[in-house]
Amino acid sequence: MRAIVRGKVWLVGAGPGDPELLTVKAARLIGDADVLAYDELVSAEILALGRSDAERIAVGRRASGCRHHEAKIHPEVILAALAGKTVVRLKGGDPFVFGRGGEEAEELAAARVPFEVVPGISAALGAAAQMHIPLTHRDCAASVTFATAHAREGEGRPLLSVVPLDGTLVLYMGLGRLAAICEDLLAQGRSADTPACVVSNATRPNAKSVFATLGTLAAVASATEIEAPAIVMVGEVVGKRVESPVAVALASSRSRVAS
Numbered sequence: 001m002r003a004i005v006r007g008k009v010w011l012v013g014a015g016p017g018d019p020e021l022l023t024v025k026a027a028r029l030i031g032d033a034d035v036l037a038y039d040e041l042v043s044a045e046i047l048a049l050g051r052s053d054a055e056r057i058a059v060g061r062r063a064s065g066c067r068h069h070e071a072k073i074h075p076e077v078i079l080a081a082l083a084g085k086t087v088v089r090l091k092g093g094d095p096f097v098f099g100r101g102g103e104e105a106e107e108l109a110a111a112r113v114p115f116e117v118v119p120g121i122s123a124a125l126g127a128a129a130q131m132h133i134p135l136t137h138r139d140c141a142a143s144v145t146f147a148t149a150h151a152r153e154g155e156g157r158p159l160l161s162v163v164p165l166d167g168t169l170v171l172y173m174g175l176g177r178l179a180a181i182c183e184d185l186l187a188q189g190r191s192a193d194t195p196a197c198v199v200s201n202a203t204r205p206n207a208k209s210v211f212a213t214l215g216t217l218a219a220v221a222s223a224t225e226i227e228a229p230a231i232v233m234v235g236e237v238v239g240k241r242v243e244s245p246v247a248v249a250l251a252s253s254r255s256r257v258a259s
């Protein structure tokens with residue numbers, strides 16, 4: 001009897017953009033893969049880490065021409081794995097944070113394709129680190145909630161009805177509905193003075209941010225024409241942002257000590 005050789009699909013988190021924020025494991029798998037299947041959030045620099053002879057397939061929702069179809073792993077991913085290839089399915093951030101990784105895993109299991117999942121740095125973590133915003137803080141935030149502001153088509157429930165009223169809130173996919181989101185949060189009882197910000201293209205060379213309050217964020221963000229992909233952070237921690245002293249000042253104080 002001949003054994004059936006199956007390949008494998010790795011659902012790999014590519015992080016928020018900066019290639020240096022890939023995990024060591026993700027970088028190794030990308031360098032080894034026969035097939036790289038990626039979505040639109042994965043940067044060209046990261047794809048360049050793949051073998052020159054690796055097949056590269058754009059499988060994102062935008063690539064398929066329809067942004068709101070039901071999540072389905074691209075048929076070529078399954079076919080390549082069934083043909084014995086090693087496929088890295090690269091997803092922006094972490095595969096299991098609003099990445100539909102769970103749905104892709106279900107489909108791989110149904111097709112009897114072996115798979116493994118490699119975590120990545122989610123956009124909230126990349127943005128918080130870049131902006132020096134602690135997501136929790138002993139003075140003011142004992143919890144952090146990651147939520148999406150984007151409902152499935154046809155779902156009537158108010159989007160933010162389930163988020164806690166205190167602690168830090170990080171909203172993915174919220175930029176397009178920013179004014180409505182801020183209104184919802186104010187109506188729920190968050191104070192208009194609550195510090196809030198939008199961070200777009202976090203950890204990438206074109207990163208942009210705007211800082212305001214829950215009461216003013218929508219107007220400030222639209223005035224600066226900040227663009228997607230962006231996350232929205234709301235909570236006292238946004239006001240706990242710490243500026244780093246500039247390195248030059250440190251060098252001169254050192255030389256003063258030395259002289």
Ligand code: SAH
Nearest residue numbers: 093094097099122123172173201202230231
């Ligand atoms: N799995 C991804 C999220 C996918 S949903 C993760 O863990 O990060 C897509 C949303 O993620 C975007 O609409 C945006 O809200 C956010 N996002 C992804 N990359 C981002 C980046 N570099 N900067 C800011 N937001 C980003």
